[in-house]
Amino acid sequence: MPSLEWKAEYSVGNELIDSQHRGLLELIVRLEQALTGDSSRGQDLDLLTELVRYANNHFSTEEDLMRECGYPYCWEHEKSHLEFREDLARLAGIIMQGDQDGWARLLEFTHSWWQGHILGLDRDLFRYYHQHRESRLADGA
16 A cells, blocks of 8 residues: 655645644654554554544534534534544454454455545535635625
């Protein structure tokens, strides 16, 4: 599986969210590098914990923006965030039980999620967000 790197197509046109997306991507890449290098299990678990914390913070920011602009698919998007959290927790549990394939499954999951979520749901959300913002500016709000 090729390593992920930031591409212009990942930008949603919101400086804060793009910055957070870059941070998430960086954590996924750091985790991948740690797992293919000589890091200790403790270091790997620390990175996983950092990924969970960072993702939760990012999701909260996105969910606040969705409510702020009245995004009509807010529930669906929040459900996707919840599923990510649940899947990550499930994979962390598998890893903690010593399953040797757990880390590979985690990397496969994060790569797949990155592509699907950022290029799908987030793109849709921010298309709506920007239209809503432009509409409000045109109305003088």
